[in-house]
Amino acid sequence: MPLIPVVLWTDALVFLLLAVTALFAVWAARHEHLRAPWRRVVRSRIGVATLVVLSAYAVVGLLDTVHFRLKLDRADESGEVRYAPEVLSLLDLALSGLRERQEKTYSAPFATHLHAKEALDQPDGTVIRDYPRLQHGGAHLADPERDRAWDIAWRSLIGLVQGLILWALLAAGLVWWLARRHGQPFDAVRNRILKGQTQIPWRTALGTLGLVLVLAFVIGELALKYHVLGTDKVGEDVLYQALKSIRTGLLIGTLTTLIMLPAAILLGIMAGYFRGWIDDLIQYLYTTLNSIPGVLLIAATILMLQVYMSNHADEFASLVERADLRLLFLCLILGVTSWTGLCRLLRGEALKLREIDYVQAAQALGVGHFTIIARHILPNVMHIVLITLVLDFSGLVLAEAVLSYVNIGVDPTMNSWGNMINSARLELARDPIVWWSLAAAFLFMFTLVLAANLFADVVRDAFDPRLRGV
C-alpha cells in the first residue's frame, strides 16, 4: 500500500458528526413537519448563497480531515516497508506545491523579491545590498518588472476560463436534472432560472457557486507560480496556512456543540420534566459552572492540560497527535462553558411541555417517563437545539482566535487563524509594514463567520414557531 490511513481523534468525531447529520437528513426528509422549515431555508436567497459558501469551506475542511502517512520510497536494508513519520491530509497533497515552496522570510503577495534587503554577491565579485529574487514566487519570469503584470493577467484569464467551463458544466447538469425531474423542456427551465422564477432560488445559488469556482480557479492558477497571499516570517506560504486553518475553525465551531449536546439535552429536559430535587441539582450544577467566567475556566483547564502534557510527554506518539488531543480538549472545555445556555432553554421548554394535554394524557395512560421524553418532549425541543447549534457556531470560531491569542487556544504548532493573528500581531509595527498575514486571516475568518451569521438568521427565522406565518 502506498499509504496507511491515520485516524486522529477529531477525525473520528468528524466522521461521526457526518454520519449523524446524514441520518438526521434521511429522517427529516421522511417527515413533512421537519422538511417544511428546511424548505423555507433553501427557498431564501441568503440561505442558499450562504449554504454554497459554507459548503465550500466544509469541502476544504473535510479534505483536510482525511489523514494518512505516505510510504517512503527507500525501504531500509531489512526490506521492511517504511512510512513517513509526517501525517498528511488530502488537502496537503492537493496543495503540495504551496506546502513545499518555502522562501527564506517575508515576501509580499505576488512578489518576485524578498521583503528585506540582503547582501548579494555580484558576478563581478562586488557585494551590494538589494532585495534578492524569491526562490519560487515568480521565478519563471526573466524580467519581473516587465513581465509580471502581463503574466498575472494572463494566468488569471486562464483560471477564469477554467472556472467558467466547470461552472457551465455544473449549471448545465443542474438544468438538465431539473428539466428531467419536472418533465419540462431544457430551455424553459433555463429561462425560468435566469429570470429568477424558480421556487428554490437557483439563480442565486449558481451565481454564488460561479463566484466561488472562478475565485478558486484564478487563485489556484496564480498560486502555481506566485505566493498569492505572500509568505510569513519563516517563508511559509500564507495562503496555505489560511486554508489549513479552515479545518481548525470548523472543528471548534461544530465539535464543541456536538460534544456538549448530549449533556445539555439530557440534563435540560430532565430538569424541566421531573422538577423537584432533580431540577434543583441540575440548576445548581449549571449555575455553578456558569458563574465561573468562561475565559478563566478555559485558561485554568488548559494550564492544567499543559502541566499534564509536559509531565507525560512520552504518552503522545507525535506532535500532530498531541496538537489534535489539545484541540479536542479545547472543544470539550468550550462545550462545558457553553452548554449551560442551551440547558436552561431546554429546561424552560420542558417545563412548558410537561403541562400540555398530550403529555398529561400519556402520563395518565401509564406511559413510562423515558418513552414520554423520547416521543413527546425531545421532538418538540429539537428546533431549539438546532437554532442554538447554528447560532453558536460563529461565536465559537471567533472565540478560537481570541483564545489562541492568549495562548490558551489550540496548540501553537497547529494551523489556525488565531495563531496566524498571534504571530503576526507585531508585524504592522514593522517598517515597511507586513500586512498580508493579518489580511489573510481576516478575510478567511470574516467570510466564514459572516456566512454562518447570515445562515443562522435564516435558520432561526425558518424554525422559530413564533415567527411562522409572518
Added chain:
Amino acid sequence: MTAYIVRRLLYAIPILIGVNLLTFMLFFVVNSPDDMARMHLGQKRVTEEAIQSWKAERGYDRPLLYNAEADGLASLTDTILFQKSVKLFVFQFGSSDDGRDIGYDISQRMWPSLAIAVPVLLIGLAFNISYALFIVFFRATYVDIGSVVLLVAMMSISGLFYIIGGQFLIGKLWHLAPISGYDQGLNAWKFLILPVIVGVVAGIGSGTRWYRTLFLEEIGRDYVRTARAKGLSERVVLFRHVLRNALIPILTGVVVVLPLLFMGSLITESFFGIPGLGSYTIDAISNQDFAIVRAMVFLGAVLYILGLILTDISYTLVDPRVRLQ
C-alpha cells in the same frame, strides 16, 4: 424584599463552595503540586530538593485534605484545601509566585480596568440605543436593510481586528492617540481614548442589533397601536412608549454585567498595555501563576452572582409587575 435578598445571598454560598471545590480539583487533584513544581522548574534534571523547596516556598507542601501530623483543629486547617481554597471566602488570596500580595494587587489594578470598562459601557449604550432607535424609526426601508447588513458584517469581525485596526489607523497612521501605555491618575486620559473607541466600535454590531430586535418586539404591541390610534406622532410613540418599555430588558441586561466590569477585558488591556485586572490575568496565565488564576476565578464567580442578584432587584425597581417573594 430584605428577606428575599438575604435568601439569595444564602443561596450564593453553595454555589461559591461548588466553584471553590471545582478549582481545588483542577489545580491540586488533577495535577499534584509535584507536577506543578516540575513544570515550573523545567522538566529535566530537577532534583527532589528543588521540588520540595519550591512547594515549601508557596505553601504547597501541606497535605491536601487532612494533616495527620498536626493536632486538634490544625489537622484540618493546616492543609492545602483550607489554606488555599477556604481562605478565598474571606478574600484572602495569598501571595503570587513573585511574592506580591494578590489582594493588594487586585485592589490597585481594578481602577484602570474600570477607567476603560465604564466609559465603554456608557458610550456604547448611548450610541447603540440611539442608532437602534434611528433604524427602528426608518424600519422596512433601505436605511433599515442597509444598517442590518452593516451590523451583521460588524458582528462577523473578530474583536482582535478592531484592536489591531484601531491601533494602526488612529495610533500609527493618524497619530491621534498613543498606541499603548498608561499613566498615573488623571494623566491617563489620553491613553484611554483609543481603547474606549475600539471597545465601543467593537460592540456596535451585536449591541445595536439586539436593541433593534427589542424595539421591534415592543413596537408590535397593543399599547403602541393604541398610542398611534389616539393620534400621537411617531416620535412621541418611539420615545415615550417604545423606548421606556424596552428599557426594562436593556437595563437588566446592563445590571448583570456591572459587577464584572471590575474584571476588565483580557484582550483590550493586554493589547493596550493597561495595568488592569485583565492584563493581570493574562500575565498570570502566560507565567502560569496558578495562585492568581485561582483568585481571579473565585472573584469572577462572586461578581457574577452579585450581578444576578442585582438584576433581580432591578427588575422589581423598574417593573412594577414583577414581585419578589
